[in-house]
Amino acid sequence: MPKDHGIGASPTRREDVRFLTGRGKYTDDIALQGQTYAVFARSQVANGVIKSIDTSEAEKMPGVLAVFTGEDFVDVGGNPAGWQINSRDGEPMKEPKRPVLAHGKVRHVGDAYAAVIAETEEQARDAAEAIVAEIDEQPAVVDMAAALKDGAPLVHDEIETNQCFDWGWIEDNRAATDEAIKNAPHVTTLELVNNRLVPNAMEPRASTADYDPGTGDYTLYTTSQNPHLTRLLISAFVLGIPENKLKVVAPDVGGGFGSKIYHYGEEALVLAAAKKIGRPVRWTASRSESFLTDAHGRDHVTKIELACEKDGTFIAFRTETMANVGAYLSNFSTATPTFLHGTLMAGNYAVPNVYVNVKAVFTNTAPVDAYRGAGRPEATYSLERVIDMAARELGIDPLEIRRKNFVQPDQFPFTSAAGLEYDTGDYGALVDKLEEMIDRKGFEARRKESEKNGKLRGLGVNTYIEACGIAPSNLVGVLGSRVGLYDAATVRVNATGNIAVMVGAHSHGQGHETAFPQVVADMLGIDENSVEIVHGDTSKIPFGMGTYGSRSLAVCGSAVVRATEKVINKGKKIAAHMLEASEADIEFTDGQFSVAGTDKSVGFGDVALKAYIPHDFPLEEVEPGLEETAFYDPANFTYPAGAYACEVEVDPETGKVTIERFAAADDFGNVINPMIVSGQVHGGLAQGIGQALLENTTYDADGQLISASYMDYAMPRADDVPFYSVDHSCQTPCTHNPLGVKGCGEAGAIGSPPSVVNAVIDALQSGGHTNVTHIDMPLTPSRVWSAMNS
Amino acid sequence: MTQVSMTVNGKPVSGEVEGRTLLADYLREDLRLTGTHIGCDTSQCGACVVHVNGKAVKACTMFAAEAEGAEVTTIEGMANPDGSLNTIQQAFQDHHGLQCGFCTPGMVMSAAALLEENPKPTEAEIRDYLEGNICRCTGYHNIVKAIMAASGQDVSAIAAE
Numbered sequence: 001m002p003k004d005h006g007i008g009a010s011p012t013r014r015e016d017v018r019f020l021t022g023r024g025k026y027t028d029d030i031a032l033q034g035q036t037y038a039v040f041a042r043s044q045v046a047n048g049v050i051k052s053i054d055t056s057e058a059e060k061m062p063g064v065l066a067v068f069t070g071e072d073f074v075d076v077g078g079n080p081a082g083w084q085i086n087s088r089d090g091e092p093m094k095e096p097k098r099p100v101l102a103h104g105k106v107r108h109v110g111d112a113y114a115a116v117i118a119e120t121e122e123q124a125r126d127a128a129e130a131i132v133a134e135i136d137e138q139p140a141v142v143d144m145a146a147a148l149k150d151g152a153p154l155v156h157d158e159i160e161t162n163q164c165f166d167w168g169w170i171e172d173n174r175a176a177t178d179e180a181i182k183n184a185p186h187v188t189t190l191e192l193v194n195n196r197l198v199p200n201a202m203e204p205r206a207s208t209a210d211y212d213p214g215t216g217d218y219t220l221y222t223t224s225q226n227p228h229l230t231r232l233l234i235s236a237f238v239l240g241i242p243e244n245k246l247k248v249v250a251p252d253v254g255g256g257f258g259s260k261i262y263h264y265g266e267e268a269l270v271l272a273a274a275k276k277i278g279r280p281v282r283w284t285a286s287r288s289e290s291f292l293t294d295a296h297g298r299d300h301v302t303k304i305e306l307a308c309e310k311d312g313t314f315i316a317f318r319t320e321t322m323a324n325v326g327a328y329l330s331n332f333s334t335a336t337p338t339f340l341h342g343t344l345m346a347g348n349y350a351v352p353n354v355y356v357n358v359k360a361v362f363t364n365t366a367p368v369d370a371y372r373g374a375g376r377p378e379a380t381y382s383l384e385r386v387i388d389m390a391a392r393e394l395g396i397d398p399l400e401i402r403r404k405n406f407v408q409p410d411q412f413p414f415t416s417a418a419g420l421e422y423d424t425g426d427y428g429a430l431v432d433k434l435e436e437m438i439d440r441k442g443f444e445a446r447r448k449e450s451e452k453n454g455k456l457r458g459l460g461v462n463t464y465i466e467a468c469g470i471a472p473s474n475l476v477g478v479l480g481s482r483v484g485l486y487d488a489a490t491v492r493v494n495a496t497g498n499i500a501v502m503v504g505a506h507s508h509g510q511g512h513e514t515a516f517p518q519v520v521a522d523m524l525g526i527d528e529n530s531v532e533i534v535h536g537d538t539s540k541i542p543f544g545m546g547t548y549g550s551r552s553l554a555v556c557g558s559a560v561v562r563a564t565e566k567v568i569n570k571g572k573k574i575a576a577h578m579l580e581a582s583e584a585d586i587e588f589t590d591g592q593f594s595v596a597g598t599d600k601s602v603g604f605g606d607v608a609l610k611a612y613i614p615h616d617f618p619l620e621e622v623e624p625g626l627e628e629t630a631f632y633d634p635a636n637f638t639y640p641a642g643a644y645a646c647e648v649e650v651d652p653e654t655g656k657v658t659i660e661r662f663a664a665a666d667d668f669g670n671v672i673n674p675m676i677v678s679g680q681v682h683g684g685l686a687q688g689i690g691q692a693l694l695e696n697t698t699y700d701a702d703g704q705l706i707s708a709s710y711m712d713y714a715m716p717r718a719d720d721v722p723f724y725s726v727d728h729s730c731q732t733p734c735t736h737n738p739l740g741v742k743g744c745g746e747a748g749a750i751g752s753p754p755s756v757v758n759a760v761i762d763a764l765q766s767g768g769h770t771n772v773t774h775i776d777m778p779l780t781p782s783r784v785w786s787a788m789n790s
Numbered sequence: 791m792t793q794v795s796m797t798v799n800g801k802p803v804s805g806e807v808e809g810r811t812l813l814a815d816y817l818r819e820d821l822r823l824t825g826t827h828i829g830c831d832t833s834q835c836g837a838c839v840v841h842v843n844g845k846a847v848k849a850c851t852m853f854a855a856e857a858e859g860a861e862v863t864t865i866e867g868m869a870n871p872d873g874s875l876n877t878i879q880q881a882f883q884d885h886h887g888l889q890c891g892f893c894t895p896g897m898v899m900s901a902a903a904l905l906e907e908n909p910k911p912t913e914a915e916i917r918d919y920l921e922g923n924i925c926r927c928t929g930y931h932n933i934v935k936a937i938m939a940a941s942g943q944d945v946s947a948i949a950a951e
Contacts, residue, residue, distance in 0.1 A: 022825015204829065254890045684929070718917040723948055
């Protein structure tokens with residue numbers, strides 16, 4: 001029987017009621033008394049020298065209150081990169097300044113060089129168009145290989161190169177890997193592109209700032225996955241506003257997928273403007289601005305080699321990647337292609353040799369940073385495509401070659417050749433489950449049926465492993481992170497026994513308001529409806545690092561557990577006093593504190609009330625109140641893993657690919673709310689299928705973004721995807737966090753692209769197109785048809 | 791400025807708007823009915839779908855002035871008279887048909903229009919009808935399932951939670 005409450009149950013989400021009735025409160029829904037509007041003037045060229053900016057006409061326009069240019073921010077700091085990467089020769093990465101507004105040069109289409117504040121949005125827009133900027137257009141660099149050539153135009157003149165870093169992982173393994181590949185009986189080589197994507201949260205970015213001249217306090221309402229991180233970046237690096245004078249509030253957030261982790265210049269601009277004009281300043285991105293300026297994702301060009309024995313035993317993986325970081329370093333842009341990618345290049349496999357080289361490249365394009373999965377989809381795609389290709393070359397079943405090389409259940413904890421210590425897993429069980437879910441035995445009959453209808457049918461499989469629950473501070477510190485990655489929670493028991501839990505994680509669709517109370521209520525033996533989550537407001541919550549990297553439950557949830565344990569321990573002291581017993585004899589089960597071996601007990605609610613009416617407390621032994629905070633810093637990453645299968649039909653007349661079946665078997669460790677977990681996987685699958693078949697971010701040679709609207713950027717629609725079959729019953733609980741959870745948010749997007757592409761290649765091969773061994777994503781009808789007819 | 795009058799969620803409203811003011815902006819900024827969301831600037835995403843004289847309309851595709859005299863229903867007007875969720879809203883909650891909630895008002899308004907004209911749509915008909923509503927969170931699985939459930943169809947055979 002499924003549970004009806006607590007951990008493992010699927011109560012419907014309490015946040016849904018406000019969303020379904022139009023009463024959600026997103027940043028752009030907030031209207032402050034006397035608010036004004038900001039509109040940005042943005043570069044229309046990809047690379048240009050700013051000769052002059054004439055704002056005089058704009059300043060005279062109706063309703064205009066202020067105009068800002070880059071000149072106004074020359075004395076404030078840049079928006080920093082959060083992760084220091086060193087090149088193979090020990091040189092630190094190149095870190096050109098990322099200003100609030102472009103100054104001296106514009107470096108990508110959409111780069112903001114001025115902003116207007118006006119009484120209405122329309123007046124601000126009209127005035128922004130009246131700004132006269134003389135920008136001397138320079139040749140742009142868009143293609144990474146071209147950007148690395150001698151004499152290429154420079155994105156940042158002061159660093160004299162477009163290469164941010166040239167990183168090796170693990171450098172000491174390089175020679176052994178080269179040697180292993182040189183001597184291997186079989187080497188499969190694949191060159192591929194991991195296509196550039198735009199995250200496209202449905203809620204565009206928005207920021208409203210307010211300044212109180214009476215107190216000197218600033219408030220920033222903004223679309224953020226991590227309000228404390230935003231505050232820290234603005235305070236410590238950019239504007240220098242003292243942290244205790246800046247409140248950052250992220251109300252309901254309409255999706256993020258990584259793009260709302262980062263601090264953006266618009267946030268700093270509205271804060272500075274609110275102070276200058278003494279009124280609230282509001283800015284909301286149009287979708288076109290989102291396409292031009294949100295941090296994009298992926299964009300790797302990779303060569304991967306797999307060396308193996310003739311029987312398919314893996315000997316080595318060697319990867320060379322160029323990773324686009326765009327025109328400026330976004331906050332986690334340097335971690336994504338390195339430690340979130342290179343460290344996963346052993347996959348689920350007991351392969352002895354792994355070496356990864358990543359060159360990060362500046363180009364005249366929007367910044368690129370973590371997008372759902374962040375580095376791990378790139379690792380998974382490279383590995384699982386080249387494995388599929390090797391299996392075909394060697395005549396080995398694609399699941400068998402994987403089974404043969406899996407880390408086996410009795411090998412955990414297992415240190416991979418890429419340096420991570422996987423704590424638990426059972427990859428064979430996932431593959432067994434997958435075969436059942438996809439009905440592999442019935443595939444040949446389905447293929448014949450498709451062939452009768454003139455269609456080619458293919459089955460593609462892959463596995464994945466990811467490092468989630470980002471992350472242990474001591475480990476990421478060694479690897480170059482400039483922040484710690486713990487999280488925090490405060491459990492406040494009110495006098496009447498209901499509870500507020502203040503958490504550092506921040507939901508942007510994940511259902512924290514429902515799932516976290518399940519944990520607390522289960523531990524305290526109380527009704528989960530009496531537990532309320534408070535999040536998203538730096539003035540109300542402890543300092544937490546927010547929601548990304550599938551970390552909310554594994555890291556912040558663990559902090560919730562620890563804080564709740566402290567509440568129970570404090571409750572035992574109070575109960576001991578109330579029951580006139582020794583604290584050591586107090587047990588707590590099902591909401592009752594009782595004296596072991598007796599029938600004496602007192603309920604949680606009575607203890608809570610007593611905590612706030614301490615008339616007869618032994619104050620030297622126990623303080624009044626019942627409120628506890630815990631900071632939790634994990635011992636390791638968590639390692640969710642899965643096996644995915646996709647079945648496609650290809651129309652040989654048009655090249656159109658249709659997804660007929662998709663099955664996902666995931667190991668997320670223990671699961672708190674299975675309904676929410678399945679929903680997370682569904683969403684990730686659609687994004688992965690979108691990457692594989694539809695989505696592509698295209699710049700032309702001049703750096704103009706060709707795919708800058710939903711007319712041109714192919715978002716997955718309801719009729720592009722099937723009903724999915726998802727399962728998370730194969731559970732090997734995480735060994736180092738108290739809930740045994742691993743994280744589920746990114747899995748679908750990480751695991752799905754290779755199986756889609758593998759399925760299309762399988763379909764084409766079955767139709768006699770044996771020369772087609774790879775097609776770069778997205779597999780549009782045009783690309784598939786061209787491959788078939790080449 | 792132009793004077794406009796219309797009925798929104800059963801209540802008469804009127805005000806002055808610029809000729810260029812879109813219905814979506816009038817609802818959000820003038821009437822403060824912020825449940826109607828704006829997710830794009832090319833009339834693609836469907837987050838702003840409302841009903842105008844009983845038809846589903848993207849509120850970014852018409853000027854407020856064009857709604858003169860119209861009966862407009864927004865997401866705020868969809869719950870039952872006692873404030874409880876209506877059948878479609880309840881099905882979205884029961885089947886986890888929403889995550890971040892941003893596309894949800896448009897999805898519910900489109901679903902209501904679909905079921906008005908086709909009370910028992912097939913899966914394919916639902917997916918086809920939702921062509922103009924983009925969701926980035928759910929992968930559509932539970933949205934389609936919720937709409938089938940709201941139409942009284944048995945969805946127990948559709949994969950899992």
